[in-house]
Amino acid sequence: MGVKKIAALIVGIGCVWPRPSLVEAHLSPPTPRTQLLWLHYDGTQFRLIRSQLDSDATSSYTPSPSSSGTFRLALESEDGRVLFVSHFDDPRLIHVDRVTEEGDIHGEALLLPETIVPLRVPYVEEATRLRISGGNIPTGVLPLEAPIEALDATGALPPYTTQTIIRTGPSCNRLDIVFLGDGYRATEMEKFDRDVRAFADHLLKTPPYAAYRYAINIHKVNVISRDSGIDRPSLGLYRDTALDMTFDFEGVPNAVYAPVESEYKIYRAAALVPDADLIIVLVNERDLGGSSGPLKNISVVTTHALGPELLVHELGHSLAFLADEDDGPLAPPLREPMKVNVTLERTREGLRRVGKWDYWIEDAQSPSESRTRVGLFEGGLGASYGVFRPAPTCKMRTLGQPFCPVCAEQHVRRFYFYIRPIDAVSPPPIAPLSVHETTADTLVFRVIPLEPSPGRLHIAWFVDGLPLEHHESSLSLPTATLSPGQHTVTVVVTDRTPFVRWDPSGLLSSRVSWTLTR
Ligand SMILES: [Zn+2]
Ligand SMILES: [Zn+2]
Incomplete structure (x- = not known):
């Protein structure tokens, strides 16, 4: 008994x-308590909009804080002791993907004029201020207000309804993905529902998501717009939509994104599903467009027939922090890139030195004879020369192809930031x-x-x-x-x-x- x-x-x-x-x-x-720091950045200074204790301590907290990046972030005590240090890249940077008829990706980096970003750091009670330095801007010292427990991080919540499409288990041990819609009128909510299910279905059928589908919950927020479709400035079309998404953002052809005021709206709408780890904005437009911000957990994609496949690629940026493996006219970067799927190294020893995929390379005469087919292939980051990728093909290079072993591995490691x-x-x-x-x-x-x-x-x-x-x-x-x-x-x-x-x-x-x- x-x-x-x-x-x-x-x-x-x-x-x-x-x-x-x-x-x-x-x-x-161990799972320390974490807090979200909501920062605004306009290229000249950071402002702390809000600090918020995190209700879901197991979600995207990074156990080993990033040791490199443009900016250094330090939590300091009243008497100037440094309690925590991390690094992060410019949050204004988003990826914009163009896709050829053959499915080949051409990625482009776009710097937003201003942006907001939630950064997750450990909650340290003694910390009274935040110091941000680097990136050629004056060092900013921001007082940390007492963290606010409420989930309402960015203002009042809009009155949208929400629905869980797929629940495999409790959110504290699941990757929770939330879909928001833009350019869907009230009469198109059934279409939004169908679209979300189709996109989720494709995602969960795609390796490595397919192998982890029981670790993923899918939710949606029924965001209602006044007009159907979004702005197309190049065609002179302007629509009144809830999240203000637009094509040709900042004059970049096909770039689908929205100004900083919309980021507030996106986070506010997503906060209706407080357990959300990743935000997807589904744009009700037939032409293809997709973008994603690696620091923001936001991916944007249109409902074009290739949209579901492009979404998986965008999550490669925003969830798995991967680079595009595309050819192009760009010059190679000057320093070894942080992304795990591209390198400037030209040998297996070099790969080992920078901690990249040498352990995937099998001892065959040539990569084509090995089981994994992993080696060093020239072309990546939009540069046809001087940058190397792990495999001939990958979804980070061409839609319709599976992820290469290095990119698939990185996805699974990222899943385990959200699950145990x-x-x-x-x-x-x-x-x-x-x-x-x-x-x-x-x-x-x-x-x-x-x-x-x-x-x-x-x-x-x-x-x-x-x-x-x-x-x-x-x-x-x-x-x-x-x-x-x-x-x-x-x-x-x-x-x-x-x-x-x-x-x-x-x-x-x-x-x-x-x-x-x-
Ligand atoms: Zn891309
Ligand atoms: Zn890859």
């Missing part, structure tokens, strides 16, 4: 715990279990893995640090085997997906420990 009592409660990992501070000690990697391989455990590991309190002969421990790709998760059990020859999801431990004193039972669940060969931060593994006293 005692066992039943203990095992009755299944507790979701990363979800709301009864006593969070105790539980976090049992989780690896353990969905839930029982009993709750929040307080030491006393063997005396149970009359049962056996203690039962259970783990419910987040099963994105069935059979690929590896379960390992340890008692007092010693591995057991047991790999099932539940462990029965006879109490008689425990000597008097304190013991620990640990379960480690690891995703052994073939998509990932290198996981330096251990993202694909998670662990829970129970403490027992007898």
